[in-house]
Amino acid sequence: MNPPPPLVVEDLTFRYRDRGSPSISSISFELPAGHLLLLAGSSGCGKTTLARCINGLIPRSYKGELSGRILLHGQNAAGWPLARISQLVGTVLQDPERQILGTRVLNEVAFGLENLGLPRVEILERVDRAVEHLGISALRDRETHNLSGGEKQKVALAGVLAMRPSLLILDEPLASLDPASAQEALALVRRLIDEGMSVLMIEHRVEDVLRIHPDQVMFMSEGRVRYQGPVAGLEHAVDYREVKLPAEMVIARAAQEPQAQFPSPAIRRSLGLARPPLVQFEGVRFGYDAADSVLHDINLEIRPGEVIAVLGPNGAGKTTLVKHAIGLLKPTAGRVLVQGRDTHELSVAQVASTLGYVFQSPSHMLFAPTVREELAFGPTNLGHTPDLIQQEVQEALKIVNLTGLEADPPLALSFGQQKRVSIAAILAMRSRILVMDEPTAGQDFRNYMSFMDSILAMPGFEAVLFITHDVDLAVVYATRVLLVSQGRIAADGPPEEVLADTGLLTRCRLVPTSLLHANLERLPRTGRFVRAEALARV
Template sequence: MSLFQCQDLIYYYPDRKKPALNQINLQIEEGEFLLLIGGSGSGKSSLARVLAGLIPEFYGGRFGGQVYFQNRNLKEFKRRNLVQEIGIVFQDPEKQLVMAGVEAEVAFGLENLGLPPREMLRRVAEVMSFMDLEGVKQEFTAQLSGGLKQKLALASVLAMYPRVLILDEPTSQLDPVAAEAFFNLIKQLNEEIGLTIVLIEQRLERCFHLADRILLLEDGQIRYNGSPEKYSCWANARKIPLVPPVGNLLAQLGFSTVPLTIKKARQLLQANYNLREPSPLSTRYNPLPVVPVKANFKEGLTLKKVWFTYPRGKEALRDIDLQISTGELVAILGANGAGKTTLLKVAVGLLSPGRGQVLVPETERLDGRKKSKKNLGKRNGLLYSGIVAYLAQNPNDYLFHDTVEEELLFSLKNFQLEDQGRIEAVLNNLDLKKYRETNPRDLSSGERQRVALASLLVTQPRFLLLDEPTRGMDYGLKREMGRILTELVKQGLSVLVVTHDVEFAALYASRVIMMFDGQIISDGPVGEVLGQSFFYTTQIGKMCRGLVDGILTLPQALDRFESFHRKVKTGGEVG
């Protein structure tokens, strides 16, 4: 008997004419690992909320159809009982954390259930050890990195010992190594403890191989419901972009069956192609445009011998020397807590360096007079001069007016600037003209990200600093963000991006910086830095390592494999 059953499910959010979910008929089996995918606004999060019993009770709106859990209507369950059966972790962990301390947060749900103190202590200790949170158990939750907040939110749910775990993009703030460890943990919970997993994820290269079944939603309806092995070819034939890079490559190369793991993919290529003699890691082949490391940085943003220590004594930045030239797109990668976001905040003037300098080239004041290159690293020095613009991880923090146009007008007014066609130009460049009179909070997450970006670009800054700009974006939206940033760089803007999305960095950055423990440990062309990394590299890079030199992205791989002769096969793998 199925664990979940959805029959003719339909749901409208309040004041919406279009259903978020439309005629959903679905069964989820006990112990299944279900991967739920789809573009932004396709209904993934809405379905997750329905399964968790949050819709319509906490969201209102119109609800039709039936949802059964353990052969009982979900509406019959008391909330107290349901939270012990079904746990959900949201995309934004800050919306789920309520206590000031880490240990108190894990214990919060248990206290609400009224468990005995000894039982609570045992569960808290067990879960914090399992999630490797013991080192931060005395920390304040507000001071944790985004990745640690996400792990804490999951730990708080696991402490309830749920039967079903629903995860809404749980690794959006985790670095590649931490994300892989996280998903290995989830797979362990699924295989060894028997938890039923419903996972929503945009970065399919991280988790596609873990799923028992793929469910693709489009406009609130089920478009695909089947095995992961057959999905890549099915999606490629229909020009659906939601395919992991290796699956996309193999489907485009004509394979009728696409393996799910790197190991099997490498075996398939070796069996079907006359590859050249394997060689060690190399970057001889790198067609991406690269800014030379010895470029002229006279007009760039410079950090000299910068140190920063937080009030409780933690050194977040140590002896940072960094130069960003004009017209350059630089990506910063590194583990959670490595100091990436702190570096951006120091560079923009939100934090003052304890030692060192932040320098910008000669530029004009708002009154038109020149100001010489000097240290502007003091608080607010750069941010409020209009030289450097900073977009934090959550675009909602930038949106508080009733229309998109009013958001942009506010930015101009704040910097005492005239419009002079700026708003029109930015709306056109970011494809936001049709939303000019729309409330930003009524837009999708990707559209809100573009509106927040527009509110910065309208001031015409020289340097743009972005913190996780692709978080929560599907492949299509990331491609659009990459296009926008590429155009800005062509116009002479310098872009510095902090990201955990290695695939995005490989496609669009010309230079990659790696940070560890507050220090820059690597800085160079994207092909060199990512091509020599075992863990911080792309899925295609992992597959091609040792087989084909210098391949990181899908376009590179397609171009390179055209030069190889495919072996003659009598049947089987090649379509």
């Protein structure tokens, strides 16, 4: 007789105590040993709730009404203590920064084993095996704080594997990784599966996961399973606007649908060519200490009408570069001119009227009791008059489509609305250039595409610059790409030129995507890069 599968979920429904309706309803599936199940769906579809039910956090840490059964290796796990579940089900959460608990890699990997009260000798042996297995033995005695994002993710995985689970739940493991690190992480997961591990991977970047050939795909929306089966059926079952599918799949689907209209960008390149540059970098060099230089000899100009994508791997110097433009950092050699004035002579506040910087997470900046006060904060700091501020706030609210929410507390809004408030806060200062750090972070595919569409359609900014490691975002939206690698500009030009050099991309730890390939193939006919849906008409 075959052994029972590591995971069977039967008719699972769960409602959080403080919510009116269930977050997941009637979910049933089976995950055999050595299989990869990809679970996709947009934010709030119930993916994480399902994961919490399987790993035991529900109902132990999150209370509510649970019905249905979860069988681990054929046994009903209801009523098991977390210590027992954690030895069968390992979970790696989205943000490695918050789940690494040890100051050193050794302590981090040993954490779960220490909690199980195992003898020291066994803990050390298991830790050594886990780090060796993932090829990170060299990190064993390093401090966790100094690791890169990819290394942190591997250390978190090692900490889970050391507990020797037979089922692994990975909750958006790629979210904070650059493309090359994401690929390495995926290859590692594939190896574990081939060795017999069962993996449930939650990810809305479906395209990336398809590279490691999931055995099954499950697509959820509004707490229910909409599709469950082989990858091949995904194309027809899933809305390509909700999860990121490979470009060819999207093209095939879009060709059968009526032609879609996309908002046209409000920024017009032709307007800016004759006008003086807004920002100039002249031989900029920067280092936090004399021996260690982060930026080397940067020369560039930002002109009105440009939509610039700053691409590059984690740690390449992208953020440091942008912080120079907004005056948060001053070059150690060379100079940065903002509207002709050297940033050495300007305060950050003075630069803010030209460049507005929106940080990755809105919760890093939102603080005021009402949206109105939040938006008035910037202009007040810049010394605008109360009448002008009122006008600026109203205009900004209108542009980001949040009129009517003036009196609401920004921190009580949804994540997407908070992102809009953070953009409006910059708009209200009448900054001429919008600078965004990872604008898509923390949002699912549908949300971030509509977010980018609406930002570029907004009147008010003369140029937009965004930092990203999502190549497709540059393909679809940028008119110019700055490729940063090891503190230097590795390439600067239109996306059709810079991104065509796939060798250069690989050297900069970026991975050419299916959308890029599809665009490159059709470039002689299109003349420029466009989104996948538009390629369907070529």
